[in-house]
Amino acid sequence: MLTAESQSRFNNPPIIVVMGVSGCGKSTVGAALAQRRSLPFMDADDYHPAANVAKMSQSIPLNDADRWPWFETLAKTMLEKTKMSGGVVCGCSALKKSYREFLSKQLGLPVVYVLLNGSRALLLERMSARKDHYMPVSLLDSQLDTLEMPDDDEPVVIVSIDQDLGPLIEAVDTALASFEF
Numbered sequence: 550m551l552t553a554e555s556q557s558r559f560n561n562p563p564i565i566v567v568m569g570v571s572g573c574g575k576s577t578v579g580a581a582l583a584q585r586r587s588l589p590f591m592d593a594d595d596y597h598p599a600a601n602v603a604k605m606s607q608s609i610p611l612n613d614a615d616r617w618p619w620f621e622t623l624a625k626t627m628l629e630k631t632k633m634s635g636g637v638v639c640g641c642s643a644l645k646k647s648y649r650e651f652l653s654k655q656l657g658l659p660v661v662y663v664l665l666n667g668s669r670a671l672l673l674e675r676m677s678a679r680k681d682h683y684m685p686v687s688l689l690d691s692q693l694d695t696l697e698m699p700d701d702d703e704p705v706v707i708v709s710i711d712q713d714l715g716p717l718i719e720a721v722d723t724a725l726a727s728f729e730f
């Protein structure tokens with residue numbers, strides 16, 4: 550549990566959401582970042598209701614009504630993991646500003662976002678190379694249309710995915726250095 554003693558080690562517990570559109574590397578980068586920081590990793594995809602997965606599998610984009618209950622579950626789970634382990638890394642699309650604000654508000658703690666940013670061509674290439682994933686390549690354009698790039702006032706760092714995983718994790722770590730965890 551997050552005791553007063555363990556809490557005092559941090560100005561804020563590290564609550565990091567690795568975000569972006571499908572295929573940008575949220576699961577891959579998020580898991581590696583969590584391992585590097587000895588934090589638990591949770592993949593938001595694992596918390597989708599079956600109906601959401603069924604929709605995406607049929608190439609139907611999710612809408613707000615599909616996503617809000619999912620974000621409620623995510624916020625609850627992120628808070629539980631933070632209390633247990635002193636922080637958490639979550640891989641989650643978090644495409645809209647309202648979704649990002651909701652997570653921070655629900656947790657009652659600052660959430661820092663890492664946006665994995667890449668060109669449509671590179672995302673298409675990575676999604677196409679991936680096997681056994683329910684998310685069809687045909688949904689990439691709706692993901693890109695839905696993504697709201699962060700405003701200057703948001704706690705978001707942006708990292709290019711056009712680099713190998715090693716340097717990419719280093720870049721994420723460097724970008725996060727300005728946040729006091």
Ligand SMILES: Nc1ncnc2c1ncn2[C@@H]1O[C@H](COP(=O)(O)OP(=O)(O)OP(=O)(O)O)[C@@H](O)[C@H]1O
Binds near residue numbers: 713
């Ligand atoms: N920096 C990288 N260089 C090369 N390949 C990468 C890199 N990052 C991720 N990949 C590969 O790209 C594909 C997409 O990555 P990943 O599944 O982590 O993305 P995602 O954002 O979690 O996707 P989704 O939201 O659709 O589940 C995977 O096959 C992964 O191995």
Ligand SMILES: O=C(O)[C@H](O)[C@@H](O)[C@H](O)[C@H](O)CO
Binds near residue numbers: 616
């Ligand atoms: O908000 C969304 O539209 C979803 O989270 C998607 O981003 C998928 O779950 C993910 O990309 C799986 O491939």
